[in-house]
Amino acid sequence: MKRLQWGMIGGGEGSQIGPAHRMGAQADGNFVLAAGALDHDAERGKDYAQRLGVAADRAYGNWQEMLEGEKSREDRVDLVTVATPNSTHFEITKAFLEAGFNVLCEKPMTMSVEEAEEVVKIVEKTGQICAVNYCYSAYPMVREMRNMVAKGEIGQVRLIVTNFSHGHHGDAADADNPRVRWRYDPEMAGVSGQFADCGIHAMHMASFIAGDEVRSLSADFASTIGSRELEDDAMVNFRMENGTVGRLWTSSVAVGRQHGFEIQVFGETGGMKWFAEQPNQIMYTPLGGRTQIIEKGEGGLSDEAARLSRVAIAHPEGFPMAVANIYVDLAAAIRGEAHGAFPSATDGLRSIAAVHQAVASAKADGAWLDARPPMFR
Incomplete structure (x- = not known):
């Protein structure tokens, strides 16, 4: 080839x-x-x-x-x-x-x-x-969660709770570090700091796994380090097209948290959790049953999860290989072959629309606003 x-x-x-x-x-x-x-x-x-x-x-x-x-x-x-x-x-x-x-x-x-x-x-x-x-949507076990939701294995999704919070920008004395400063500078970062940088990954993940889109949101932003023009902590509540309730927290001043990206999906007949620092596992709990661990590389996984796994069970692949999976899907699409659900320009549009509406909501004391881009309303 x-x-x-x-x-x-x-x-x-x-x-x-x-x-x-x-x-x-x-x-x-x-x-x-x-x-x-x-x-x-x-x-x-x-x-x-x-x-x-x-x-x-x-x-x-x-x-x-x-x-x-x-x-x-x-x-x-x-x-x-x-x-x-x-x-x-x-x-x-x-x-x-x-x-x-x-x-x-x-x-x-x-x-x-x-x-x-x-x-x-x-x-x-x-x-x-x-x-x-x-x-992050290209980790094999995230693709497995998406497949489980699509197959109805946890019933209708009722609630999604997600966060992407770390403490690596929590030192006020480090505020002038060029690798940190630009993230809170409107000229370079845009209208939002932490939510646009990390929180939007969590919101996209919620939509990706649920197979649904965010319809409306309410946001609270804070700049806990006073020299920052843009927020370093945000709480965003959202509602999806099919009625799913979402809760999202994102922060860069949560000292003690390292990467801190996790998502929990709660349905009518079960719940699931995925944590980026342990990306090979899904914690799955059927209604009335015991919590189970589903492992990357084990038998019985969906084709979508299996095709994006390169090494045997219990061996970690990590962040670069999640990026690699985006390229796997892109290569297939360029060659005209079947491919997975890589994030598209439409996803990018929905994300930036949510960012701008979250900024507007925060300025309006958390007012609920339509999160959809104008062309999709």
Whole structure:
């Protein structure tokens, strides 16, 4: 099977997310890193790309050079990953989609709802793939939970409780650290800090597992470190289209919590829990029965969970392999094969709409607001 050509924008040397993408994209032999504009410093980006094995003529100084260089090649890249600061996502994604490239964009897909709606319309017009890296939805056991809900194994979903809370930004003395500061700067992060950074993963996960969409929400935001313009703690209540009730807490000042992403799904006939720090297991409790542990790699799992597991039972695969599963699904889609439910531009649109409405709700003392994008109301 021929490997697909892959290009990356951003994610340069020292990047937090870049290595996960490079490991993930190339883990299963589907993609080869063929082009890149990896750093805002052109020479540093070119040098790093070549050290990663990219040919000199495809190691670009910026994304504009990469767009011009790739679109005229017969062996142009099949997929472009956008892993740059939030404020640049829209213009890069839009430009590459309109030039006929498939795109995987880091979240948030855009800074505004209007931009996100434009991306969705471009996808509808061009037929190109635009995915958004809500990679936690690609853990095998999350896919298993989604399958169990779809098969009715816990009945109608009544309640979802989820949180994505950590304490790694809890030190006020570290507020000027560049890797921390940008997340609470409206010019770089947009209208929301912690909810847009982490909480939206939890909200997307709720929709993904339930097979349902958030209809309305009520939010309370707090900036517990006074120098921050954007929130570092948020509580969001939400209601879904089919009546499911949702409770979501997200924080970056919960000192003592490390990663802190977990989700519990409660249905008419059972409940389930998944915790990102123990991603190989689902805790499943049937109504009136004992709690059971369902393990990644064991017999009897759905095809969707089994096909995304690479190693034997009890062996962890971890975060880069969850990212890899997004690329597995994208490779299948690019080749015209059956694939799983990778997060799409529509998911990116729904997410940014929820972010803006949560901000508005928090400013209105928790008023309940319609969370749907205008084009879906």
